[in-house]
Amino acid sequence: MDVQVQRLEDWWVIVAGKEPVRTPAGTQVVSHHRELIDEVAANIAKYGNDPTAKTTMYSMQASYLDFGIPVKREALEENTASIWPDDLFVHRPASPEYDMPLLALWGRIDLVSAVHGPRLA
Numbered sequence: 001m002d003v004q005v006q007r008l009e010d011w012w013v014i015v016a017g018k019e020p021v022r023t024p025a026g027t028q029v030v031s032h033h034r035e036l037i038d039e040v041a042a043n044i045a046k047y048g049n050d051p052t053a054k055t056t057m058y059s060m061q062a063s064y065l066d067f068g069i070p071v072k073r074e075a076l077e078e079n080t081a082s083i084w085p086d087d088l089f090v091h092r093p094a095s096p097e098y099d100m101p102l103l104a105l106w107g108r109i110d111l112v113s114a115v116h117g118p119r120l121a
Contacts, residue, residue, distance in 0.1 A: 001048050003041050005034070012037040014044060021049060025066040029058070036061070 003016050011030040014021040014037060020028040021044060029044075031037040036057065043058035051062035 001044055003044050005037050005041050014041045016049075023051065023062040023066050027062075027065045029061065029065065031061065 001016060003014050003021060005012055006015055007013075008030070011032060012034050014029045020030075022028055029037075029040060031040070039057045040061050043054075043056035047054050047056060047058070051059035
């Protein structure tokens, strides 16, 4: 897909021809950050305008524009917390054999400190 980055007031916007590129929800693909929008434009040029085709900066920006901005933070936090019981990062395997690859990737973490900050003495 042939796209370009153009300035539109305080925003950088991705356009195809004379029309802005839009997410599946119809939101214009924009950013205040030139480096980010350049990478998003490169992803669209390489993989097309379907953010579900591949996990890229475009798919993350489309998700942010369509869901991250309009949805209240509390709703996003609640949804994220609801998936934790099944998340391998949070719910580590009981068997040390299966836990070893995860330890190599993420190491041990104290989830209380990771979520709420360091524990006070």
